[in-house]
Amino acid sequence: MTAQATTPSAAAHAGGSYLEHGRGLRSWLLTFDHKRIGLMYLGAIVLFVLLGGVFALALRLNLWSPGGGLVSNDAYNKLFTLHGAVMIFLFVIPGIPAALGNFVVPLQLGAKDLAFPRVNLLSFWLFVGGAIFFVGTLVVGGIDTGWTLYPPYSLEESRGLGILLALSGVFLLGFSSILTGVNFIATIHRMRAPGMGWFDLPLFLWALYATGIIQIIATPVLGITVALGFMERVFHLGLFMPEYGGDPVLFQHFFWFYSHPAVYIMILPAMGIVSEVVSVFSRKPIFGYRFIAMSSIAIAVIGFLVWGHHMFVSGQSAWASLIFSFLTLLVAIPSAIKTFNWLATMYKGAIVLATPMIYVLTFFAIFGVGGLTGLFLGTLATDVPLHDTYFVVAHFHFVMVGAVMTAFLAGLHYWWPKMTGRMYDERIGSLSAWVTFLGFNLTFIPQFFAGVAGMPRRYATYAAQFTGHNRLSTLGAFILASGLLVALYGLLASLRTGRRAPANPWGAASLEWSAASPPSFHNFDEDPRGVRPYDFGGLVHVSDEAGWVREGAR
């Protein structure tokens, strides 16, 4: 260990932290500093969560009574499309890698920055550009195709300008994601601190490495797909539209070749955060390090071979469906390996119920349900009746919202002291975690039951028998939203009133905690050497102000 561990925060305030390094708007908007770019992503992403959340609440309000009526059916279709598109493309996919990953990756490696800081800034502005196109879609009247943009419906002449803007937006966002993946993989390969081997990487980095593979291999296929969709709509090429001689199922194959691996772009970084937090707050080395690391890679690889399970009812061949079904169930193995290793990490640990840990515990519950219900949908025979019902809606919200959002919040609270130099209020943080958990389950558990009973997704109205399910769900959505607002309030309030964070407030062992909170512009004052990221031996708690220090540190 280097000397920084023994001199918390002092170093930052002597040389000035990255937050004080350069002032004015320009020093942020054109910065190459991975930490500032991470914060800008974070700000943008929070805005889009709020936007997507408002859409969600409008949807839920409309579903309060069977006849709908709050908004027109047409507006409802646009609302669920934009809710899905904004949440997926502007929050869940970029959320953890681009916002938290950008900040944490070089710090965990002991590096001064990512390998390609300019590319990183370009990737941020591509994200902003893509987001502007999405907002433009709203301005010109929205789209009502569902986030999947399936032709022929989506590419008909009558869909208007909105669809072209949405396709352009997805194209730019895709390239933003690819460049982030390239940057992370090159950085993890080449910028590790001296003495840091592959199996000394914190598991968050293994997760982002696996994510990077998917971003580089899958995202370009989405890019070409939306580009082709755009051309089909403008030039009538005859690739996807039956009326010009095209094949709409080909679009579905292309789309899911990306969009299924994309769900692992969403969940793998979340799993990485869980691995960090569960070990630190159980005060025990992570159990089964290599299994967790390799299961990330396994999920990334298998994830490429399962896209057809989205198309069981598309008319693809029965043999294809059978094989896709089998391969899909394989994903359960590495996912379960991770889960059991996390639980084994907690076993006989000294568990600290700080906010990140509470979020992670709720993650286990939510991810467990989300994963197990995935088996019903991966199994060919049960998927056919469940397809396009609320069971599917509940399943993917459990994984993509429940699991990813709780892990995102766990990571955000965990690294918040490092990012801002301030401690958030534990009471507000844990309150938000429990309220979010309650609201989430109340929202989505009834949807499983409604789905099994046959309620189809994507309708503005429903049969009267589902009124109870939907009212519970709507109530839950508002509780969920208030939980998230409490979390937002707690974090923002800490910027003014939070006490100053020491370098290592949690007693964590990975390298980012040996930099000051917040880190200086070049992260470390001396070049750090690699450490064992889960070796907590010798770390002692000095005081709340001084945090944790390694005994006998030089």
Added chain:
Amino acid sequence: MSTPGGSPYLAVQFRDMEAQTETGKLGVWLFLGSEILFFGGLFTAYAVYRANHPELFRYAHFFLDWRLGMLNTFVLVSSSLSAAWAVRCAQLGQRKGLRTTLLVTLALAATFLVVKYFEYSHKLHNGIGWGPHCHPSEELLASLPEAARALAVPAHLGTFFSIYYLMTGLHGIHVLVGMGLFGWLLRRLPTFGPDHYGAVDGVALYWHLVDLIWIFLFPLFYLI
């Protein structure tokens, strides 16, 4: 370790120029992997439509002149040679040689696009557009070989040409981008030398990929 190794081109996050060059190269390779998948979507579309409509592809190839394709293949392969040569010049610090090889590469790239322009304009003048805009003119049909004239013009001939224009067009855009990159290298010429040649190397790698994609496009469209 972290003291800048004397080179003014060393970015702060790297230990030395070697680490910087190697990392840059890895980044380019990763991006090229991504590029292959980007084209991969189009190759898949080609394969699917060829499998579903073999008669379309058989008929359409009468409209493509393999001699022009061959010429362009030759031009691009030569440009790959000069690009590789440019890397060697940069590594050896031969600025004059670097300038010459870059200019030759640029000229060959331009030649490729000129040939492509004549191919495109000939087709479009004779009514061969994409999708619904594909109605070969009478004189073009009359000029086809005997074997082709015996066949009826298949429905959705335009689908083939949609794929043709998309794939060669996207490739053409990559050639244009490559020309821009070679121009950028020429502007930065004085900075290159034995310890600072990463950019030349990266652009050349990209150029080889552009070449390689054409090597697949040529037989797929012109020969088989």
